[in-house]
Amino acid sequence: MKTLLKDANLFTASGELGIFDIWIEDGKIYAIGQSFEEEAFDQVYALDGKFTAPGLVDVHVHFREPGFTYKETIATGSMAAARGGFTTVCAMPNLDPVPDSKENFQNIQTILKKDAKVNVLQYASLTKALRSEELVDYAQLKEAGAFAFTNDGVGVQTAGTMYLAMKEAAKLSMPVVAHTEDESLLFGGVMHEGKRSKELGLPGILSVTESSQIARDLLLAEATGVHYHVCHVSTKESVRVIRDAKAAGVHVTCEVCPHHLRLVDEDIQSDFGFWKMNPPLRATEDQKALIDGLLDGTIDCIATDHAPHGLEEKSQSFLNAPFGIVGSEYAFQLMYSQFVQTGIFTLKQVIDWMTKKPADIFGLKAGYLDVGRPADIAVFDLEQNYQVDANKFESMGVNTPFDGWTFSGDTVYTFVNGEVVWQREE
Structure with missing residues (x-):
């Protein structure tokens, strides 16, 4: 299974943000680059410049x-x-x-x-x-x-x-x-x-x-x-x-x-x-x-x-x-x-x-978005507001004083080993 995350906005080794594609294969990050041919992939996610981080x-x-x-x-x-x-x-x-x-x-x-x-x-x-x-x-x-x-x-x-x-x-x-x-x-x-x-x-x-x-x-x-x-x-x-x-x-x-x-x-x-x-x-x-x-x-x-x-x-x-x-x-x-x-x-x-x-x-095998690492990745929409609504939590617990607050940076996708485990409903 070959997956492409197209136009991800991520931090480079120098600490600057840049737009790159992420090639995922067999649950790992196979390559990070630009202009991969989309036709070569089984699945393509168009991230459109959304902020992408290690899980x-x-x-x-x-x-x-x-x-x-x-x-x-x-x-x-x-x-x-x-x-x-x-x-x-x-x-x-x-x-x-x-x-x-x-x-x-x-x-x-x-x-x-x-x-x-x-x-x-x-x-x-x-x-x-x-x-x-x-x-x-x-x-x-x-x-x-x-x-x-x-x-x-x-x-x-x-x-x-x-x-x-x-x-x-x-x-x-x-x-x-x-x-x-x-x-x-x-x-x-x-x-x-x-x-x-x-x-x-x-x-x-x-x-x-x-x-x-x-x-x-x-x-x-x-x-x-x-x-x-x-x-x-x-x-x-x-x-x-x-x-x-x-x-x-x-x-x-x-x-x-x-x-x-x-x-x-x-x-x-x-x-x-x-x-x-x-x-x-x-x-x-x-x-x-x-x-x-x-x-x-x-x-x-x-x-x-x-x-x-x-x-x-x-x-x-x-x-x-x-x-x-x-x-x-x-x-x-x-x-x-x-x-x-x-x-x-x-x-x-x-x-x-x-x-x-x-x-x-x-010493965990986590926390990095690098070639060869597990494709554990989070994608956030920094322009999209997220209102805390305890009634819509995935958790069974609703005990938070932040209920009703509005924050920026809603989660769009969460990938574990290259598979989507959570996706924002459009």
């Missing part, structure tokens, strides 16, 4: 299967990713059963092979059942196909457990990925501790709840030599300690979410669960630190933390609703509209943070 890479999603399929399934979650232009995503292990054994991990792999619409890599847990102090068999899980270990959804509360986990992961040259949250500092908090939490009469979450555990883990990472990756960084103190650790030579990487870049706690309109996420929306000074952290390289990449929940459970007060926000279907559009069109970031920076940077962090 986006998201190292932080929750697909809820097995165990919580009323929230999301692998089929619906991966289709939501495809709708957003993502072709490779990494699924978290807060499932039931947890992928903490070879058998549990392989059972998830079986579902992925059957139902996933995009490339999905599965995390294994750091400890048995996530919340225990008992370490998993790291070597066995790596052999089963795990690419990294994390207890995302909960922080590892005991320093000794994290230290031993890091040692085991380091032996296998595997990353430890951390949701950082010292539960002894939570005090029942449900949103960021600040003026808005007081106005709403809701208990606040201290910034140090996150940053203190990052500081602990950075010293443990230095002591063990492990690759330590921090999930969804949200506070200025977290950015500072990560910046200092990088300067000291600690092998640390980290991610930030689009919602933390765009929203702050004072944007929260009411005591309604769609605004409840973990980490919470922080203060304006934290938002500035996150933007600065991306620009100076302290923060390495952008990830969505796509976390769907049932409508009924999210349609409650902060006090009762679960934490979580969906984000797969509009992450690029949000970043493009709110940051590229306003001149804060360049398009090249955003694409790098959403493709090659996350791929390079974890």
